[in-house]
Amino acid sequence: MSSLSLLRGRVVTPDEVIDDGVVAVDGTTIAKVSTADEWRGDDLPEPQGTLLPGMVDIHCHGGGGAAFTTTDPDEAVAAAEHHHRHGTTSVMASLVTAGADDLMAQVRTLAPLVRDGDIVGVHLEGPFLATARCGAQDPALIVDPDPETTVRILDAAAGTVSMMTIAPERPGYEPTAKVLHDRGVAVALGHSDADYDTFATALVDLDGSGIVTHLANGMPPFHHRAGGPVGASLVAGARSEAVLELIADGQHVDAGFVRLAFTAAAGQIILVTDAMSAAGMADGEYDLGGQRVGVRNGLARLLDGDGEFGSIAGGTSHLIENVARCVNDYDIPLLDAVRAASIAPARAMGIDDACGALLPGRYADVVVTDERLAPTSVMRRGTWL
Numbered sequence: 001m002s003s004l005s006l007l008r009g010r011v012v013t014p015d016e017v018i019d020d021g022v023v024a025v026d027g028t029t030i031a032k033v034s035t036a037d038e039w040r041g042d043d044l045p046e047p048q049g050t051l052l053p054g055m056v057d058i059h060c061h062g063g064g065g066a067a068f069t070t071t072d073p074d075e076a077v078a079a080a081e082h083h084h085r086h087g088t089t090s091v092m093a094s095l096v097t098a099g100a101d102d103l104m105a106q107v108r109t110l111a112p113l114v115r116d117g118d119i120v121g122v123h124l125e126g127p128f129l130a131t132a133r134c135g136a137q138d139p140a141l142i143v144d145p146d147p148e149t150t151v152r153i154l155d156a157a158a159g160t161v162s163m164m165t166i167a168p169e170r171p172g173y174e175p176t177a178k179v180l181h182d183r184g185v186a187v188a189l190g191h192s193d194a195d196y197d198t199f200a201t202a203l204v205d206l207d208g209s210g211i212v213t214h215l216a217n218g219m220p221p222f223h224h225r226a227g228g229p230v231g232a233s234l235v236a237g238a239r240s241e242a243v244l245e246l247i248a249d250g251q252h253v254d255a256g257f258v259r260l261a262f263t264a265a266a267g268q269i270i271l272v273t274d275a276m277s278a279a280g281m282a283d284g285e286y287d288l289g290g291q292r293v294g295v296r297n298g299l300a301r302l303l304d305g306d307g308e309f310g311s312i313a314g315g316t317s318h319l320i321e322n323v324a325r326c327v328n329d330y331d332i333p334l335l336d337a338v339r340a341a342s343i344a345p346a347r348a349m350g351i352d353d354a355c356g357a358l359l360p361g362r363y364a365d366v367v368v369t370d371e372r373l374a375p376t377s378v379m380r381r382g383t384w385l
Contacts, residue, residue: 003026004024004025004026004031004032005024005025005026005382006022006023006024006025006039006044006045007022007023007024007025007045007048007051007366007368007379008020008021008022008023008036008044008045008046008047008048008051009021009047009048009049009050009051009368010047010049010050010051011023011033011050011051011358012050012051012052012053012334012335012338012358013033013357013358013359014339014342014343014357014359015335016335017334017335018033018034018035020035020036020037020047021033021034021035021036021051022034022035022036022038022039022044023051023358023364023366025364025366025379025382026364026382027364027382028363028364028381028382028383029360029361029362029363029364029382030358030359030360030361030362030363030364031360032360033358033359033360048368048376048377049368049369049370049371049376050368050369050370050371050373051358051366051367051368052087052320052323052338052342052358052366052367052368052369052373053338053342053343053355053356053357053358053362053365053366053367054087054088054089054090054342054355054356054363054365054366054367054378054379054380055087055088055089055090055318055319055320055323055341055342055367056088056089056090056091056120056319056341056342056343056345056346056349056351056355056356057083057088057090057091057092057272057273057275057319057341057345058092058120058121058123058162058163058245058270058272058345058348058349059092059094059123059125059213059214059245059272059273059274060079060083060088060091060092060093060094060272060273060274060275061093061094061095061096061274061275061276061277061288061289061314062079062275062276062277062279063079063082063083063086063275063276063277063278063279063280063281063318064078064079064081064082064083064277064279064280064281065078065082065277065278065281065286066078066079066082066277067079067276067277067287067288067289068080068093068094068095068106068110068119069095069096069098069106069288069289069290070106070109071105071106071108071109072109073109073110073112073113076093076109076110076113076118076119077113077118079093079277080093080113080118080119081118082279082280083275083279083318083319084378084380084385085378085385086280086318086319086320086375086378087318087319087320087367087375087378088273088318088319088320089355089363089365089367089378089380089381090120090346090351090355090356090365091119091120092119092120092121092122092123092162092163092349093110093113093119093121093122093123094122094123094124094125094274095107095122095123095124095125095126095289096125096126096136096137096138096288096289097125097126097127097129097134097137097138097141097142097289098126098127098138098141098289098290099127099141100127100149100152100153103124103127103153103156104152104153104156105156107122107124107153107156107157107160107161108156108157110122110157110160111157111158111160114160115160117381120162120349120351120355121160121161121162121163121349121351122157122160122161122162123161123162123163123164123165123188124153124161124163124164124165125137125164125165125190125191125213126141126142126165126191127141127142127143128142128143128144128145128146128164128165128166128167128170128172128173128176129142129165129166129167129170129190129191129192129218130142130167130169130170130191130192130193130194132193133167133191133192133193133218133219133220134191134218135191135217135218135311135312135313136288136291136293136302136311136312136313136314137191137289137291138289138290138291144170144171144172145166145167145170145171145172145173145175145176145177146172146176147172147175147176147178147179150164150176150179150180151179154179154180154183154185159184161183161185162185162186162349163185163186163187163188163211163349164180164185164186164187164188165188165189165190165191165213166180166187166188166189166190167189167190167191167192167193167194168189168192168194168198168199168201168202169192169193169194169195169198169199173202177202177205177206181206181209186209186211186348186349187206187209187210187211188210188211188212188213188245189202189203189210189211189212189213189229189233190212190213190214190218190219190229190245191213191218191219192218192219192229193219193220194228194229195226195228196226196227196228196229196231196232197232199228199229199232199233200232200235200236203232203233203236203241203242204236204241206241206242208240208241208242210236210241210242210243211242211243211244211245211270211348212229212233212236212237212242212243212244212245213245214245214246214247214252214272214274215230215233215234215244215245215246215253215261216230216252216253216257217247217252217253217274217312233265234260234261234264234265236265237261237264237265237268237269238264238265238266238268240267240268242268243268243269243270243344243348244261244265244268244269244270245270245271245272246258246261246269246270246271246272246340247271247272247273247274247315247322248271248322248325248326248330249273249315249316249317249321249322249325250325250329251298251299251312251315252274252312252315255329255330258326258330258332259330259331259332262326262332262336262340266336267336267339267344268344269336269340269344270340270341270344270345270348271319271322271323271326271337271340271341271345272319272345273315273317273318273319273322274314274315275314275315275316275317275318276288276293276300276313276314276315276316278293278295278300278314278316279315279316279317279318280316280318281295281316282295283295283296283297283298285303286300288300288313288314291313293313293314294309295316296309298316298317299312299316300312300313300314300315300316301313319341320341320367320369320373320375322341323337323338323340323341323373324369324372324373324374326340327373328372328373342356342357343356343357344356363380363381363382364379364381364382365379365380365381366378366379367379
């Protein structure tokens with residue numbers, strides 16, 4: 001195996017942390033992962049730091065000043081490449097509520113990027129949401145779930161839509177969810193004003209395939225006399241009936257809630273960024289699907305006509321930063337935090353045979369970090385970025 005490229009360091013696999021491990025790369029894929037002792041006799045490199053799998057973000061609207069809510073493929077590629085360089089080697093393009101014609105134009109733009117491998121799929125976050133819990137999305141464009149509209153959008157995307165967020169309490173939810181399921185699209189529940197029973201029943205009916213969009217955000221607050229979607233989601237996660245997205249960026253939820261989610265729904269948490277175009281950029285004014293967004297101290301909020309700040313409008317972080325925060329500040333075990341940002345989202349999207357883990361046969365997607373999990377270099381598909 002002397003022709004292989006060898007990376008050495010503390011290696012985090014889905015099942016264990018190898019204190020002194022080696023990842024052997026052959027072209028675009030991983031050939032072998034082992035302890036350094038198993039390579040005795042070979043000329044091993046010095047340890048480089050901690051080797052993590054490339055992050056997998058299944059809820060991302062943009063970054064680096066560029067957005068996925070566009071009909072310009074160059075802009076969408078720029079958004080994807082921004083996150084690639086920061087350790088998210090597999091990113092899903094999330095769209096927001098818009099008219100059907102606009103959504104069809106956007107998915108047609110993104111479809112070739114999925115086929116070329118720039119992004120791993122498309123996520124439709126709207127327009128079938130609860131107006132009362134629309135967050136940063138335009139309430140004027142929110143409509144009831146409609147199977148025919150859904151088919152039109154999915155046809156335009158030509159098989160590249162991987163997930164759609166929908167509020168289960170809205171009329172038309174059940175036939176629309178059936179269309180999504182029949183077309184192989186993951187149904188995510190979110191931006192919902194449902195009560196506990198409605199949300200819980202919808203998750204059970206998804207028969208273990210359900211996803212909860214950014215747990216606790218876009219939902220009624222959790223209360224001991226009204227568990228709502230948050231309570232239903234935590235129970236479903238504890239029973240392995242659903243996986244739960246969580247934005248652990250220090251702004252969308254606090255440290256205690258992160259600990260609660262990881263404890264109550266152990267193994268079912270998926271870390272996401274919900275990043276918009278301001279990710280990695282300076283404070284200022286940005287756009288999210290036609291909505292004005294102001295960023296101050298890294299926190300993105302809607303701007304009204306007078307320039308006043310309103311609802312949180314997506315995130316500005318990179319996924320590796322959220323992993324580091326979970327480990328360094330929130331006391332989440334390293335293996336749990338890394339799994340939640342790599343193999344868990346890859347598995348939820350059915351792409352874990354290609355990415356999301358430092359295992360033989362997967363893409364050679366590696367994030368090299370220091371001891372605090374700050375990235376020092378990124379390899380994607382066997383190439384250093």
